[in-house]
Amino acid sequence: MKYERTIASPISCAGIGLHTGLKVNMKILPAPEDTGILFRRVDIGGGFEIPAHVGSVVDTSLNTTLGKGKILIKTAEHLLSALAGLGIGNAVIELDVPEVPIMDGSAASYIFLLTSAGIRRQSKLQRFIKILEPIEVREGDRFAAVYPSEVSEITCEIDFDHPILKKQRYHYRANEDDFVREIARARTFGFLREVEYLQSQGFARGGSLDNAIVIGDYRVLNPEGLRYPDEFVRHKILDAIGDLSLAGCPILGHVQAVKSGHATHTALVNRILESPGKWKYVTRTEELYSAVPASQETPVSIPKVVRATA
Numbered sequence: 001m002k003y004e005r006t007i008a009s010p011i012s013c014a015g016i017g018l019h020t021g022l023k024v025n026m027k028i029l030p031a032p033e034d035t036g037i038l039f040r041r042v043d044i045g046g047g048f049e050i051p052a053h054v055g056s057v058v059d060t061s062l063n064t065t066l067g068k069g070k071i072l073i074k075t076a077e078h079l080l081s082a083l084a085g086l087g088i089g090n091a092v093i094e095l096d097v098p099e100v101p102i103m104d105g106s107a108a109s110y111i112f113l114l115t116s117a118g119i120r121r122q123s124k125l126q127r128f129i130k131i132l133e134p135i136e137v138r139e140g141d142r143f144a145a146v147y148p149s150e151v152s153e154i155t156c157e158i159d160f161d162h163p164i165l166k167k168q169r170y171h172y173r174a175n176e177d178d179f180v181r182e183i184a185r186a187r188t189f190g191f192l193r194e195v196e197y198l199q200s201q202g203f204a205r206g207g208s209l210d211n212a213i214v215i216g217d218y219r220v221l222n223p224e225g226l227r228y229p230d231e232f233v234r235h236k237i238l239d240a241i242g243d244l245s246l247a248g249c250p251i252l253g254h255v256q257a258v259k260s261g262h263a264t265h266t267a268l269v270n271r272i273l274e275s276p277g278k279w280k281y282v283t284r285t286e287e288l289y290s291a292v293p294a295s296q297e298t299p300v301s302i303p304k305v306v307r308a309t310a
Helices: 077-085 108-117 176-183 192-200 231-247 262-273
Strands: 003-007 011-016 023-030 037-041 048-051 057-059 065-068 071-073 091-095 119-125 127-131 135-139 142-147 152-159 167-173 189-191 213-215 251-258 279-283
Touching: 003 023, 011 108, 023 108, 037 071, 048 065, 048 071, 077 108, 077 176, 077 231, 108 119, 135 262, 142 262, 152 231, 167 176, 167 231, 176 231, 189 192, 189 231, 192 213, 231 251, 231 262, 251 262
Parallel strands: 037 091, 127 251, 152 251, 189 213
Antiparallel strands: 003 119, 011 023, 023 091, 037 048, 057 065, 065 071, 127 279, 135 142, 142 251, 152 167
């Protein structure tokens, strides 16, 4: 990914908000270079834009919520992950409610939307944050850090006291095709007892077996089972990719995360931006990264998981 990217044409869809339970109409629009990712609330007079940047994060308890004042964009992380996974850094997302549609609980539906719209390479070189020294955050037994590396990569580890989950570990090296095949289809998950409690408290109103893996005391309750044997840790990487994109540009470094979540990921992004001496902005040139070939604009094969309208 040597140059900035946007989508080639507008694309739209409809879905349900995981926490609000509201029907969502969403449109994704192309954007000029240096725009970044902007969320626009079209249900508010004159439109209201919120940049996808860590400075806009207002809540990380159950999802990554962006906002300005009382204007919110809930559950942004899966769409942000799809955009980052495909190297799309410039786009405007229009919503008519305060939440991104959950779709099937993964990033696969967003991948289909974005590739249906087409991906257009722009003329400006993509800027990266290149990590020069280790940067770490700890929150109890949760840990996230980034170390110098010539590529973008993530190693994630989860550890639950449950017979289905237990300990899982996965390493991902950023690559468009690998993101689509190995990460994008991993769904969000939760324990049945937690889902029932959240719904009793007015959260997860749109949650169902159609958009999340639900785990009982001894088994996965979804009739179709898992998409990957280690789908849980792969989804944690999906979340991390979306949250880390809130740095404003891709990170060249090796992120390592243990028992992490949205709060840990965004805390790491904040720590990075607060430590300018430990990183620098670079563009990917052959002189600087001769051992790392730039990505080509090649098509990828995407399963059709939603019906979209261009």
